[in-house]
Amino acid sequence: TQLLEQSPQFLSIQEGENLTVYCNSSSVFSSLQWYRQEPGEGPVLLVTVVTGGEVKKLKRLTFQFGDARKDSSLHITAAQPGDTGLYLCAVFRGGADGLTFGKGTHLIIQP
Amino acid sequence: NAGVTQTPKFRVLKTGQSMTLLCAQDMNHEYMYWYRQDPGMGLRLIHYSVGEGTTAKGEVPDGYNVSRLKKQNFLLGLESAAPSQTSVYFCASRPSTDTQYFGPGTRLTVL
Numbered sequence: 001t002q003l004l005e006q007s008p009q010f011l012s013i014q015e016g017e018n019l020t021v022y023c024n025s026s027s028v029f030s031s032l033q034w035y036r037q038e039p040g041e042g043p044v045l046l047v048t049v050v051t052g053g054e055v056k057k058l059k060r061l062t063f064q065f066g067d068a069r070k071d072s073s074l075h076i077t078a079a080q081p082g083d084t085g086l087y088l089c090a091v092f093r094g095g096a097d098g099l100t101f102g103k104g105t106h107l108i109i110q111p
Numbered sequence: 112n113a114g115v116t117q118t119p120k121f122r123v124l125k126t127g128q129s130m131t132l133l134c135a136q137d138m139n140h141e142y143m144y145w146y147r148q149d150p151g152m153g154l155r156l157i158h159y160s161v162g163e164g165t166t167a168k169g170e171v172p173d174g175y176n177v178s179r180l181k182k183q184n185f186l187l188g189l190e191s192a193a194p195s196q197t198s199v200y201f202c203a204s205r206p207s208t209d210t211q212y213f214g215p216g217t218r219l220t221v222l
Contacts, residue, residue, distance in 0.1 A: 031209065042115075042201050042213025043154070088153070092209065098144040098156040098169060099211060 004102035012108040023089030037086040115214035132187040134202030143185040147198040
């Protein structure tokens with residue numbers, strides 16, 4: 001069973017549209033991170049959410065942590081081709097352990 | 112400040128051959144990690160290190176060995192490569208905060 005379930009797996013939309021992708025779990029987390037990965041590169045951290053119900057904004061990207069700290073969403077307003085990439089959510093395994101990742105959402109923004 | 116670098120970028124091996132992947136970071140980070148990324152599986156933790164001279168197993172350690180003789184370097188070894196080890200390998204490092212910094216990856220093909 002996957003700890004973090006991301007949906008949709010693939011999403012292709014036109015430039016200017018809005019979209020939301022999800023990261024869900026049955027477990028409770030102390031924090032959750034979102035990364036973006038572009039082809040041929042490593043993931044880059046976008047945001048860390050810590051408090052239940054927390055909302056963080058990064059330009060046109062809005063991240064929300066669920067009230068129960070089991071899920072999170074990423075909303076993009078007026079998507080642009082530069083938003084194209086693989087969006088990954090991740091949580092710490094505990095202590096000094098590394099991250100556990102979801103399988104990601106492949107996002108393509110067409111001009 | 113180069114961040115996290117990985118060598119080589121690409122490698123093709125025959126089944127049974129051995130090789131070592133090198134990860135170097137110039138940020139004086141204590142923690143270092145090796146992940147593998149496979150289609151449909153996301154990123155999975157292989158091994159990690161919490162400081163010079165220490166290593167620990169992650170989620171998928173079988174078939175791999177690691178060493179951290181110097182703080183800035185984390186080596187991942189494959190003693191007898193198998194086709195199942197065909198993957199993209201990412202190294203990451205982090206300070207005491209939660210942000211992990213990833214390298215650009217090594218694409219390994221085992222024939």
